[in-house]
Amino acid sequence: MTFLTRSGDKIFHIAIIGLAALAFLELIVPLASVIWVSFFENKIINFPPKGYTLDWYANAWNMPRFREGFLMSLKVGFVATMVSMLVGVPAAIFLARTQFWGREMIQTILLGPLIVPGIVAGSALFMFLIGFEVATGVQIAQTFAGLCLAHSLIALPWTIRLVTASLVGMDRQVEEAALTLGARPFTVFRRITLPAIRPGIFAGGLFAFVISFVDLEKSLFLVGPGSTTLPIAIINYLEWSIDPTIAAVATVQIAAITLVMVVTDRFFKLTRAF
Amino acid sequence: MTSVSTMAMPSGSRTRRHVKLPFGALPIPSLLLVAFGLILPLLLMARYSLAVYNPADIIAEGLTLENYLKFFTDPFYREVLGRTVWVAALTTLFCLVLGIPAAYVISRTKSPVLRTVLILGSIIPLLMGNAVRVAGWMVLLADRGLVNETLLVLNVVDAPVRIMYTLTAVLLSLVAVLLPFMIITLQSVFDRIDGAYEEAAATLGAPPWTAFFRIFVPLSMPGIFSGGLLVFILSMNAYASPVLLGGPTFHMMAPMVYEQAVKVFNWPFAASLAFVLMFATLVLTVVSSVVLQKKYGRM
Numbered sequence: 113m114t115f116l117t118r119s120g121d122k123i124f125h126i127a128i129i130g131l132a133a134l135a136f137l138e139l140i141v142p143l144a145s146v147i148w149v150s151f152f153e154n155k156i157i158n159f160p161p162k163g164y165t166l167d168w169y170a171n172a173w174n175m176p177r178f179r180e181g182f183l184m185s186l187k188v189g190f191v192a193t194m195v196s197m198l199v200g201v202p203a204a205i206f207l208a209r210t211q212f213w214g215r216e217m218i219q220t221i222l223l224g225p226l227i228v229p230g231i232v233a234g235s236a237l238f239m240f241l242i243g244f245e246v247a248t249g250v251q252i253a254q255t256f257a258g259l260c261l262a263h264s265l266i267a268l269p270w271t272i273r274l275v276t277a278s279l280v281g282m283d284r285q286v287e288e289a290a291l292t293l294g295a296r297p298f299t300v301f302r303r304i305t306l307p308a309i310r311p312g313i314f315a316g317g318l319f320a321f322v323i324s325f326v327d328l329e330k331s332l333f334l335v336g337p338g339s340t341t342l343p344i345a346i347i348n349y350l351e352w353s354i355d356p357t358i359a360a361v362a363t364v365q366i367a368a369i370t371l372v373m374v375v376t377d378r379f380f381k382l383t384r385a386f
Numbered sequence: 387m388t389s390v391s392t393m394a395m396p397s398g399s400r401t402r403r404h405v406k407l408p409f410g411a412l413p414i415p416s417l418l419l420v421a422f423g424l425i426l427p428l429l430l431m432a433r434y435s436l437a438v439y440n441p442a443d444i445i446a447e448g449l450t451l452e453n454y455l456k457f458f459t460d461p462f463y464r465e466v467l468g469r470t471v472w473v474a475a476l477t478t479l480f481c482l483v484l485g486i487p488a489a490y491v492i493s494r495t496k497s498p499v500l501r502t503v504l505i506l507g508s509i510i511p512l513l514m515g516n517a518v519r520v521a522g523w524m525v526l527l528a529d530r531g532l533v534n535e536t537l538l539v540l541n542v543v544d545a546p547v548r549i550m551y552t553l554t555a556v557l558l559s560l561v562a563v564l565l566p567f568m569i570i571t572l573q574s575v576f577d578r579i580d581g582a583y584e585e586a587a588a589t590l591g592a593p594p595w596t597a598f599f600r601i602f603v604p605l606s607m608p609g610i611f612s613g614g615l616l617v618f619i620l621s622m623n624a625y626a627s628p629v630l631l632g633g634p635t636f637h638m639m640a641p642m643v644y645e646q647a648v649k650v651f652n653w654p655f656a657a658s659l660a661f662v663l664m665f666a667t668l669v670l671t672v673v674s675s676v677v678l679q680k681k682y683g684r685m
Contacts, residue, residue, distance in 0.1 A: 120593045120594060121594050124594035124595055124598065125594070128487045128490060128491065129487070129491060130487075131483065131484055131486075131487035131488070132484075132488040132490070134484055135484035135485060135487065135488035135565060135569065136488065136507055136508075138484060138561060138562045138565060139507065139508060139511040139562060139565060139566065140507065140511070141522075141526070142521075142522025142523050142526060142562060143511055143514060144522075145522055145525050145526050146518065146525050149525050149532070156530055157525065157528070157530055157532065157535060158530075158535060159532055159535030159536050159538075159539055160539065195419075198415070199415035199416040199418075199419055200416055202412035202413065202416070203412060203413040203415075203416040203417075206409065206410075206412035206413045209409075210409075212410075218417065221420055221425075222413070222416055222417070222420060224420055224424050224425070225420065225423070228424060228428070228664075229619070229620075229622075229640075229667075230625070231623050231625055231640040231643050231644065231663075232428075232623070232643070232660045232663065232664055233427070233428070235431065235643050235644070235647045235660050236424070236428045236430065236657075236660070237423060237424070237427045238647060238648070239427065239430060239653055239656075239657070240426060240430050240431075242444065243430060243444070246444060246445070261423055262423065264419060264423075265420065265423040265424060268416060268419065268420070272416070325515070326513065326514065326515025326516070326517070326518075327515075328515065328517055329623075329640075332644060332648075333644070342517075343515055343516070343517035343518075344517075346517040346518070346521060347517050347520070347626055347629070347630060350517075350520065350521055350524055351629075354521075354524045354525060354528050354531070359521065359525060362517070362518045362521040362522070365514070365517070365518050366514055366518055369513055369514055369515070370510070373510060373513060
């Protein structure tokens with residue numbers, strides 16, 4: 113290759129690497145700045161900072177909307193993960209183990225929450241739930257239950273995707289051998305299939321949790337007094353002010369998700385999830 | 387295949403017949419969840435978009451195209467749609483300009499460590515969520531944000547420059563929010579394109595620019611197209627960036643759907659806005675794929 117090197121090669125490589133560097137800066141700089149500013153001592157953002165402090169974290173925790181938002185996001189994320197696993201794992205098994213003619217259609221329907229844009233799906237669900245409330249008197253919109261329903265729905269495609277991926281990747285001969293040796297299908301599932309796909313199930317669950325935790329567009333329509341998630345609390349605050357307190361809140365969200373991601377990566381290479 | 391699996395096959399299918407009923411029932415709970423959480427609500431919204439608006443009642447009544455007519459006859463709303471398409475097109479363009487080189491570097495690097503670092507560097511920001519990343523851009527771009535403070539300290543400017551509430555601010559944050567989708571889509575496609583093609587072009591005397599634009603880009607066109615499409619659709623539907631970085635006068639479609647549904651409570655109009663948004667996205671998708679197919683053949 114070296115004998116072909118011309119000055120054009122060099123410019124080409126510099127341009128490609130320069131643009132790629134710019135791309136990664138565009139991704140990293142906003143996250144890095146929000147983390148950095150959260151430690152600034154001044155109440156307003158000042159550069160260079162006069163000093164560093166952890167006070168804004170305490171301040172954020174003492175503001176009920178952030179504390180309650182954080183706890184609400186944790187609770188909703190947990191319920192959404194459980195529901196999406198309970199209904200998603202059987203669906204994934206079905207999708208991975210059938211050649212049924214309607215398989216493609218079922219898969220498309222189940223990935224629907226990923227395809228329909230959040231704002232459209234969120235407004236539709238909002239109208240549906242209010243309409244339901246008018247018809248039956250049961251309030252679901254703007255309650256914990258409504259948030260859980262919406263979040264289970266957005267988590268579902270991810271659970272199904274990750275669990276299906278591990279099912280397709282596993283060696284079926286072991287299952288078949290067990291069946292040949294007389295094991296009942298449920299025993300095979302419990303003793304062979306389940307342990308083999310456990311990493312996929314863990315990863316699917318953790319992924320579902322993250323997707324639920326950071327959701328904005330759907331929650332927007334369904335939050336109410338006493339049931340507001342952390343991302344909604346963040347953007348509501350941002351409409352009025354931008355200061356180290358909100359940077360601290362954002363940093364807590366970054367830390368929480370990084371933690372979950374590190375755990376997920378142990379079970380399932382993140383690079384395979386997309 | 388080994389003899390074990392061929393022996394097991396008949397037994398496997400016999401067992402399957404025993405459990406046929408419960409097996410077919412496996413996807414039902416999740417289908418019900420999607421039916422009640424997504425499909426029925428969308429159908430109801432379609433009905434609402436054709437209903438007559440009655441401020442006193444939310445029950446869908448009457449049958450009219452008035453809501454759609456209101457949208458297309460009022461220049462204000464047409465302008466909002468135009469701005470949404472324009473912002474989405476620019477975002478897609480910038481994501482391509484930055485995403486293609488980034489994905490190219492990921493797929494052509496010889497260091498597995500750098501590769502993993504760069505892939506995680508694009509996935510992790512994606513999973514942080516829009517709220518946090520928009521907060522990051524506000525910290526940077528606010529009148530008293532990091533960018534302005536730095537410019538002031540360095541004496542580049544005398545007074546803070548207005549960056550917030552401009553198209554630039556919206557584009558910066560939207561590109562950052564959507565770039566990971568572009569990089570991840572492109573990288574998986576680039577990985578499948580054999581480096582031998584570029585080497586052959588180089589051996590035959592093509593300068594790298596020519597090899598890149600005449601060989602590599604056409605080969606990866608299907609991936610570039612699907613990445614661009616994904617980014618375009620997502621930016622058409624963007625909410626947080628236009629609201630927070632565009633400010634109250636920077637109107638785009640998604641925030642308007644929210645406003646009409648939740649604040650104004652005009653559901654028929656909100657529903658028709660949502661369908662116009664979906665339909666516009668769909669039409670532009672189909673048109674662009676037809677145009678690109680003519681240029682680059684089937685994909």
